[in-house]
Amino acid sequence: MKLDVKRLGCQVCGTEIPPGGVFYIGRTEIISGSDGILPDTGESSENIIEKALQEITMVKNEQELMEEVYQELRIILCGQYRILYRDKILDMIKY
Ligand SMILES: [Zn+2]
Numbered sequence: 001m002k003l004d005v006k007r008l009g010c011q012v013c014g015t016e017i018p019p020g021g022v023f024y025i026g027r028t029e030i031i032s033g034s035d036g037i038l039p040d041t042g043e044s045s046e047n048i049i050e051k052a053l054q055e056i057t058m059v060k061n062e063q064e065l066m067e068e069v070y071q072e073l074r075i076i077l078c079g080q081y082r083i084l085y086r087d088k089i090l091d092m093i094k095y
Helices: 045-059 062-069 081-091
Strands: 024-031 068-076
Touching: 024 062, 062 068, 068 081
Parallel strands: none
Antiparallel strands: 024 068
Protein backbone atom coordinates (compact mmCIF):
# COMPACT_ATOMS: atom_id res chain seq x y z
CA MET A 1 0.00 0.00 0.00
CA LYS A 2 1.40 3.38 -1.01
CA LEU A 3 0.68 6.23 1.36
CA ASP A 4 0.24 9.84 0.31
CA VAL A 5 3.30 11.14 2.14
CA LYS A 6 2.56 14.83 1.52
CA ARG A 7 -0.71 14.76 3.42
CA LEU A 8 0.26 12.37 6.17
CA GLY A 9 -0.16 13.70 9.67
CA CYS A 10 -0.50 12.50 13.25
CA GLN A 11 -4.21 11.97 13.88
CA VAL A 12 -3.84 12.98 17.53
CA CYS A 13 -1.88 16.24 17.44
CA GLY A 14 -2.07 17.10 13.73
CA THR A 15 1.69 17.26 13.29
CA GLU A 16 2.53 16.71 9.64
CA ILE A 17 4.84 13.78 8.99
CA PRO A 18 7.63 15.04 6.70
CA PRO A 19 8.48 13.02 3.59
CA GLY A 20 10.51 10.04 4.73
CA GLY A 21 9.77 10.92 8.36
CA VAL A 22 9.07 8.47 11.12
CA PHE A 23 5.47 7.75 11.96
CA TYR A 24 3.53 4.89 13.49
CA ILE A 25 0.27 3.14 12.84
CA GLY A 26 -1.54 2.22 16.04
CA ARG A 27 -3.70 -0.75 15.14
CA THR A 28 -6.12 -2.25 17.61
CA GLU A 29 -8.17 -5.36 16.94
CA ILE A 30 -11.23 -6.12 19.02
CA ILE A 31 -12.20 -9.72 18.43
CA SER A 32 -15.16 -11.59 19.87
CA GLY A 33 -13.90 -14.15 22.35
CA SER A 34 -15.35 -17.49 23.37
CA ASP A 35 -14.56 -19.99 26.09
CA GLY A 36 -16.51 -22.60 24.11
CA ILE A 37 -19.27 -22.86 26.71
CA LEU A 38 -22.82 -22.00 25.70
CA PRO A 39 -24.87 -20.81 28.68
CA ASP A 40 -27.91 -22.93 29.46
CA THR A 41 -30.71 -20.39 29.75
CA GLY A 42 -33.48 -22.98 29.80
CA GLU A 43 -34.93 -21.46 26.68
CA SER A 44 -36.18 -23.58 23.84
CA SER A 45 -34.12 -23.54 20.66
CA GLU A 46 -37.09 -21.93 18.87
CA ASN A 47 -37.00 -19.06 21.37
CA ILE A 48 -33.27 -18.58 20.95
CA ILE A 49 -33.56 -18.52 17.15
CA GLU A 50 -36.52 -16.15 17.34
CA LYS A 51 -34.63 -13.74 19.59
CA ALA A 52 -31.54 -13.88 17.39
CA LEU A 53 -33.59 -13.13 14.29
CA GLN A 54 -35.26 -10.20 16.03
CA GLU A 55 -31.87 -8.86 17.03
CA ILE A 56 -30.63 -9.16 13.47
CA THR A 57 -33.66 -7.63 11.79
CA MET A 58 -34.89 -5.09 14.33
CA VAL A 59 -32.27 -3.85 16.72
CA LYS A 60 -28.93 -3.88 15.01
CA ASN A 61 -27.79 -3.10 11.55
CA GLU A 62 -25.28 -5.22 9.69
CA GLN A 63 -22.37 -2.92 10.60
CA GLU A 64 -23.09 -3.15 14.33
CA LEU A 65 -23.33 -6.94 14.15
CA MET A 66 -20.03 -7.16 12.28
CA GLU A 67 -18.33 -4.89 14.82
CA GLU A 68 -19.45 -7.13 17.67
CA VAL A 69 -17.45 -9.94 16.08
CA TYR A 70 -14.44 -8.08 14.72
CA GLN A 71 -13.36 -4.47 14.69
CA GLU A 72 -10.05 -2.98 13.67
CA LEU A 73 -9.07 0.55 14.60
CA ARG A 74 -6.15 2.26 12.89
CA ILE A 75 -4.62 5.56 13.83
CA ILE A 76 -1.58 7.37 12.41
CA LEU A 77 0.70 8.56 15.20
CA CYS A 78 3.81 10.69 15.62
CA GLY A 79 6.57 9.41 17.91
CA GLN A 80 5.24 11.28 20.95
CA TYR A 81 1.72 9.93 20.63
CA ARG A 82 2.88 6.41 19.89
CA ILE A 83 3.88 6.27 23.55
CA LEU A 84 0.65 7.88 24.76
CA TYR A 85 -1.43 5.46 22.65
CA ARG A 86 0.38 2.48 24.11
CA ASP A 87 0.18 3.81 27.66
CA LYS A 88 -3.55 4.57 27.40
CA ILE A 89 -4.26 1.00 26.35
CA LEU A 90 -2.01 -0.42 29.06
CA ASP A 91 -3.60 1.95 31.62
CA MET A 92 -6.96 0.27 30.99
CA ILE A 93 -5.69 -2.99 32.43
CA LYS A 94 -6.68 -3.03 36.11
CA TYR A 95 -7.06 -6.71 36.93
ZN1 LIG B 1 1.21 13.57 17.16
